[in-house]
Amino acid sequence: MALLEIKNLRKNFGELQVLKDINISIEKGEVLVLIGPSGSGKSTFLRCLNLLEQPSGGNIYYNGTNILEHGFNPVPYRRHVGMCFQRFNLFPFMTVLENVMFAPRLVLKKHKDEIRQTALTLLDKVGLKNKADVYPATLSGGQQQRVAIARSLAMNPEVMLFDEPTSALDPELVGEVLAVMKDLAKSGMTMVTVTHEMGFAKEVSDRVIFMDAGYVVEDESPKEMFTNPKNERTKAFLSRILNK
Numbered sequence: 114m115a116l117l118e119i120k121n122l123r124k125n126f127g128e129l130q131v132l133k134d135i136n137i138s139i140e141k142g143e144v145l146v147l148i149g150p151s152g153s154g155k156s157t158f159l160r161c162l163n164l165l166e167q168p169s170g171g172n173i174y175y176n177g178t179n180i181l182e183h184g185f186n187p188v189p190y191r192r193h194v195g196m197c198f199q200r201f202n203l204f205p206f207m208t209v210l211e212n213v214m215f216a217p218r219l220v221l222k223k224h225k226d227e228i229r230q231t232a233l234t235l236l237d238k239v240g241l242k243n244k245a246d247v248y249p250a251t252l253s254g255g256q257q258q259r260v261a262i263a264r265s266l267a268m269n270p271e272v273m274l275f276d277e278p279t280s281a282l283d284p285e286l287v288g289e290v291l292a293v294m295k296d297l298a299k300s301g302m303t304m305v306t307v308t309h310e311m312g313f314a315k316e317v318s319d320r321v322i323f324m325d326a327g328y329v330v331e332d333e334s335p336k337e338m339f340t341n342p343k344n345e346r347t348k349a350f351l352s353r354i355l356n357k
């Protein structure tokens with residue numbers, strides 16, 4: 114059984130049809146990269162996946178359960194689906210460690226010491242254990258994004274969604290965030306990442322999905338996608354971004 118099975122997913126904003134018919138199956142441990150022009154629906158798709166947006170139609174099965182069925186409780190589900198955005202939105206009035214401990218303290222029924230230990234382990238994993246007691250404003254954008262990743266991981270998610278996690282960063286800070294994401298992918302995390310970092314897609318992903326105008330146009334291994342794209346729209350998009 115797939116971890117996530119997306120069937121005929123649709124999303125409208127009023128008259129605007131943003132997702133028209135999305136079909137994607139995601140296995141446990143798979144690393145997907147989502148590419149496509151601005152406005153093609155990538156962020157909306159991710160937001161539908163963790164129910165930040167209510168889809169207009171179709172079905173999403175999580176471990177076989179239809180999460181769009183009437184009466185499904187999105188709150189526990191969202192804990193299994195971590196999300197990292199372009200803007201990291203750390204709490205400015207909390208230290209790095211407090212940021213990472215905040216959500217688990219609120220919802221996980223665990224002792225504070227255990228939560229602190231886990232948070233420190235996660236900060237170590239993203240290379241920032243020595244920054245545990247400082248405030249986010251003292252960190253670079255790359256460091257803040259790594260804290261945001263640790264914060265998501267603190268809820269022990271089964272899937273991580275990344276929406277252009279490096280596109281707000283200065284170029285020299287992109288690598289450190291991608292390195293953390295690469296480690297995460299290697300550790301077996303299921304990941305769906307919207308990114309323009311084609312090096313990451315080539316090196317780390319199992320599949321690359323090209324979306325355009327609310328449809329999945331192509332869904333391929335990175336090798337196929339980058340050496341032998343089939344659809345004309347994929348070819349045009351790739352030649353635009355690869356020749357930048």
Ligand code: ADP
Pocket residue numbers: 126129131149150151152153154155156157158
């Ligand atoms: P992408 O992430 O691929 O750039 P988005 O999913 O952000 O695309 O947006 C797809 C389309 O949906 C765009 O035309 C955008 O303006 C529109 N859109 C996104 N969110 C909303 C919203 N909350 N209300 C109305 N339109 C929206």
Ligand code: MG
Pocket residue numbers: 155156157276
């Ligand atoms: Mg977007």
